[in-house]
Amino acid sequence: MSKEFNNKLLTTAASMRENYLAHISIDCVVFGFHDECLKVLLARFEGEDDWVLPGGYVEKKEDLFDAAKRILEQRTGARNIYLNQFKTFGKIGRSEFFFKDIPDDVWYRERFITIGYYALVDFSTLDPVKDVFSDDCSWHDVKLKPNLVMDHNEIYDSALKQLRRDLNYKPVGLNLLPEKFTMPELQKLYEIILDRKLNRGNFYRKMMRYNILTKLDETKRGGAHKSPNLYVFNLDQYNKALEDGFQESW
Amino acid sequence: MSKEFNNKLLTTAASMRENYLAHISIDCVVFGFHDECLKVLLARFEGEDDWVLPGGYVEKKEDLFDAAKRILEQRTGARNIYLNQFKTFGKIGRSEFFFKDIPDDVWYRERFITIGYYALVDFSTLDPVKDVFSDDCSWHDVKLKPNLVMDHNEIYDSALKQLRRDLNYKPVGLNLLPEKFTMPELQKLYEIILDRKLNRGNFYRKMMRYNILTKLDETKRGGAHKSPNLYVFNLDQYNKALEDGFQESW
Numbered sequence A, B: 001m002s003k004e005f006n007n008k009l010l011t012t013a014a015s016m017r018e019n020y021l022a023h024i025s026i027d028c029v030v031f032g033f034h035d036e037c038l039k040v041l042l043a044r045f046e047g048e049d050d051w052v053l054p055g056g057y058v059e060k061k062e063d064l065f066d067a068a069k070r071i072l073e074q075r076t077g078a079r080n081i082y083l084n085q086f087k088t089f090g091k092i093g094r095s096e097f098f099f100k101d102i103p104d105d106v107w108y109r110e111r112f113i114t115i116g117y118y119a120l121v122d123f124s125t126l127d128p129v130k131d132v133f134s135d136d137c138s139w140h141d142v143k144l145k146p147n148l149v150m151d152h153n154e155i156y157d158s159a160l161k162q163l164r165r166d167l168n169y170k171p172v173g174l175n176l177l178p179e180k181f182t183m184p185e186l187q188k189l190y191e192i193i194l195d196r197k198l199n200r201g202n203f204y205r206k207m208m209r210y211n212i213l214t215k216l217d218e219t220k221r222g223g224a225h226k227s228p229n230l231y232v233f234n235l236d237q238y239n240k241a242l243e244d245g246f247q248e249s250w
Helices: A003-019 A064-076 A152-166 A183-194 A200-210 A235-244 B003-019 B064-076 B152-166 B183-194 B200-210 B235-244
Strands: A020-034 A037-045 A055-059 A083-089 A113-122 A134-141 A213-219 A229-233 B020-034 B037-045 B055-059 B083-089 B113-122 B134-141 B213-219 B229-233
Touching: A003 A020, A003 A055, A020 A064, A020 A083, A020 A152, A020 A183, A020 B020, A037 A064, A037 A183, A055 A064, A064 A083, A064 A113, A083 A152, A083 B083, A113 A152, A152 A183, A183 A200, A183 A229, A200 A213, A229 A235, B003 B020, B003 B055, B020 B064, B020 B083, B020 B152, B020 B183, B037 B064, B037 B183, B055 B064, B064 B083, B064 B113, B083 B152, B113 B152, B152 B183, B183 B200, B183 B229, B200 B213, B229 B235
Parallel strands: A020 A113, B020 B113
Antiparallel strands: A020 A037, A020 A055, A037 A134, A083 A113, A213 A229, B020 B037, B020 B055, B037 B134, B083 B113, B213 B229
């Protein structure tokens, strides 16, 4: 650790203890999609080589979910992002060893159990914000994700797994696709998240069964092939499905 | 609160603070299945009318998951139960008000963020164990679940929702059904968890697609109808699916 970074840790520790709940932190895995590309938001501590997930702590009089929203807003400027709590990580030593250069009793070096949230946003609409400890906060293509310190690789993997699993019972695509989109555009979004090709017929049938799409009386122009149909999300159905989950057809 | 219960809280508080991580607790929703009946394990504080989920705290040098296993073992005597972390609850006031009769600075009255785990076991094989604070710990039919204090109704609802959702991507039934079982017996287990009737043909096709069953060259005898086929779980496939989840057929 650089001397400057260390000093910053030591001088802020007392006010952290005063304002935040001990032993509890939040880490956010913010996935960004745009133009057929999936990225993740990462921060780099001042003077360090390695990257971390953007995170923070819970104020003593703040709901856990409000803390997650606040942390995400501080890093992206965005409010009202749909946040999914996916897992809580609590292994001994998951973060403590990273702060080995500061004394045992300093806030940051204590044991933290961290609650993971993920979000999926359009990265072209958000400007990442550095915090006081970082010299960089930026979008990274998931195919070229750098190594993360502490247990943040594990947290990232877990978030990606959950995002992929959630595709089976929650809708996705609103605010990520143009308002009017084609079925191949929607399928591409799923393929990029899942990192594999999907069967066109199965995908179409599954999507129509979810009952969240409205087919328009328009087609998309300009392609070499037959103009594909355009769709919009039915917002009532979409939000209902986001809340209740898709009913699996047993 | 009874005076005895209060005294127990006050006399144990100092050793709690010494041994456990502040602000973090664990609550377990232990579902029990046997003979077409679904129950949940509940405890009742000494001298109180209302019930709580069995729970506990995390030792200062103990992995979070080990703490959950320890707490479950202390209440059921069972090791190696498959535990699912499903959600972490962190609203202001979720547990604090319940302990209003003790001073603000006593361990139990502080703010706790609680990590929820659920399990599904055969309740006929386990004898619930009271802890030092409870005068009862017992199985309750989910259809007749009593009111729970603090935010434990919300935690219970969330666990049941997750258990039902998990049926879509994890196998269930091992240790809950006889070693050799019929497809109707397996379907009944799903119907009782989901609390609704399922279509027989769809259920059969879905189960066979999951590839976790081996059909035996035996049939079950003694029924009025045609003897139904018997199945066993393919343990390799079952455990693999438990680890990786079912691949949804996009």
